[in-house]
Amino acid sequence: MKNKVLKIHQEDNVIVALSDLKAGEVISWDGVDYVLLENINAKHKFAMQDFQEGDLVKMYGVVIGKAVKTISKGQAITTQNVKHQTEDTLIKDSKIQWQVPEVSQWKDKTFLGYHRKDGKVGTANYWIVIPLVFCENRNILTIQKILEKELGYDTGTSYQIDVQNLIKAYQNGKSTEEILSVEVLEEKNLSKQKRIFPNVDGIKFLTHQGGCGGTRQDAEALCALLAGYINNPNVAGATVLSLGCQNAQISMLKKYLELFSPDIAKPVFFLEQQKSLSEKEFIAEAVKKTFVGLVEANKVSRQPAPLSKLVLGLECGGSDGFSGISANPTLGYASDLLVALGGTAVLAEFPELNGVERELVSRCITEASAEKFMQLMNAYNQRAKAVGSGFEMNPSPGNIKDGLITDAMKSAGAAKKGGTSPITDVLDYTEQITKSGLNLLCTPGNDVESTTALAGSGVNLIVFTTGLGTPTGNPIVPTIKMSSNTHLYKKMNDIIDFDAGTVITGEDSIESRGADLLDFIIRVASGEITPKAVQLKQDDFIPWKRGVSL
Structure with missing residues (x-):
């Protein structure tokens, strides 16, 4: 060092x-x-x-x-x-000065993606099966068991736990200590099954605990989120299961689909259980329609696309005192490169922008965007304070232990993911990304709620920085994990893809590592590299109830 x-x-x-x-x-x-x-x-x-x-x-x-x-x-x-302490923010402070990075080496580069009829390009090609209400979760999981193995998507993980060894030890009268010493981890070299639909990267089965029993606003937000998932360029189509009597009605989901994509060309099948003859008939119909949808989805293959079609979600979780020095600035530089190439980057996690409002306001290209950002920040913070949990309570015990002792300190480092480019748009939760350049998206700081929201607003790739190690991903958006320190990269190499710790040791600069990261992003977008989160099926999905979540 x-x-x-x-x-x-x-x-x-x-x-x-x-x-x-x-x-x-x-x-x-x-x-x-x-x-x-x-x-x-x-x-x-x-x-x-x-x-x-x-x-x-x-x-x-x-x-x-x-x-x-x-x-x-x-x-x-x-x-x-x-x-915790922050500075006051004044909208009139707005000014934009951006030193555009040199991007000539990527000017003619492309990635291999799935072109949609609306002009967007996916980095993956998924079919999704989603419930409008938690009552349908069991049916979703039943359909998953039926389809995944038969269609070649049940690839499992790279290890198995041999419970039989534990059973034998118990039946042989072994003590607790002896049982705990039994070897159960079994490494397996699992080869991919032959897929019936080779151009479809997978069927993703989403479950959640919403759709009924909450506020009407929660149902509206859920339907908007699910419409965003269907509208995401990584999704070829969807099968939607409804019970029939819940708050989140099929008509509500259709309303948001019409709003987000008036001329949607994707196949979407709606099934209502209370109109079916029986549960088995309902599941059989869902399986048949999903199969027909997969036939259509398989007709699309990867084709070259300009880097301007990349929409990158910027996320951090399990942050440490090095995150804001290595991983986040590295991601920020890659973000700046992508924006300079005409692409899009999206910075979320509003509780983790508390304290850097003045800098972000000064980067908004319009006063309206600056005002919207501050309105969303203030409204969110007030909701949190109303239940005794203002933004200043955001740092977790792990953050504090590893050097992030105030929310403003954490935020100043977290904001580095957004680089230095101008902010072209500010979006509320579930609003769709329509402008290239750097966007701000209102989400919680909670890792999974935030990545869920990023995918729902339209990102087609996510880079997730971590200093402590976080085993999470997203069902429809490939998620690249980047460590802030090399010790973590080596220790948790089974879940982390890219190391920014060489910035701490002095082996690399932020600029050189950021350039390496952009090259890595392009290979993931093209399907040449499968991130660990995808390999391990870390398909985490948590809709945000618009109450308090930091």
């Missing part, structure tokens, strides 16, 4: 430890010596000056907290001496 510490921005008054530092150690930065007054763990920060109670703490060049007690130069910044 070239450096043991890092000062991120010239206006900062804290320094980040890149490795574990010991009390009494003398750290030099820009000709100034700092004597550490206590141990500073890697990813955590120490004071560059003496702070009095009420003094503002800056990192990434923005206010990320204020001192609640005296902090001495060389002392650790912790939850005991610093609390």
Whole structure:
């Protein structure tokens, strides 16, 4: 490692430890010596000056907290001496200055995608089977058992757990300790079954706990989300199961489909169980219509498409103190490259933009977008405060343990995923992406609720940064996992695809690693690389109820 510490921005008054530092150690930065007054763990920060109670703490060049007690130069910044604090935002501060990155090496590059009749291009080709209400979940899973194996999509995972070894140990009278020592993990080299429909990447069976029993607004939001999934370019068509009496009616879903895609050319089949002769007849009809839909979906094959057709979702989860230094800026640079090539990037997780509103407002190309962003942020934060959980309560125990001690600090690092390009549009939950460039999408910070929303608004690829390791993905959008540190990449290599930890060690710059990431994204979009989340069937789907979720 070239450096043991890092000062991120010239206006900062804290320094980040890149490795574990010991009390009494003398750290030099820009000709100034700092004597550490206590141990500073890697990813955590120490004071560059003496702070009095009420003094503002800056990192990434923005206010990320204020001192609640005296902090001495060389002392650790912790939850005991610093609390969340942000700067006021003024719409009139808006100004756009963007240094467009050099993209000539990608100018003529294409990816192999699935072209839809509306002009969008998918990075995958899925059929989805979805319920309008939780009462249909069991039928969805029954259809899954019927179809996946027969059609060649039941590929499983790369390992099995041999429960028979445990049964034998129990039946032979083994003790608890002996049972716990039994070997059960069995590695298997599972070859793909021959697919009946080779151009269809899979059938995805979504389940959820909504559709009835909640507010009418929840039903509307669910139908809008499901319409967005059907409208997503990675989806060839859908089978929709309805019970019949629930709040989320077929007519409500059709209303949003008409709004999002008036001339939708995809096959969509609607089935209502309360109109069927029996459950078995209902399931048989769903299977037949799904099969017919797959025949149509299989007629589309991958063809070259310009990189401007990529719509990239920007996500983070299980963040650590390195996320905002390595993985997120790396993704931000790749995002800038894509935007410069005419593509689209979407930054979500509004609770994790708390504290960087001033910067984001200044990047909005219209005053209307800036005002919409602040209105959505303020309304969301007020709903959270009404139940005693404002944005400042967003950092998780894992975040705090690994150096992200305030929401503003976490947000300043999380926003780096959005790079530096102008913001062309601001979208509320389930609104569809229609403008190229960087978009802001209102979602919770919750990983799965956010990725679910990104797919519902139309992204065709997601890059998910993590510092602690998060085993999640999306059913219809390939999700690339990127680690903020090499230790995590090596430890959890079975779920992580790309390592940004070389930025921390000094082996790579943010720019060089960001360029590598864009090349990786293109290969995933073309189907040349299958991300680990897809291999492991991490098909997580959680609709957001518009109450409070951070």
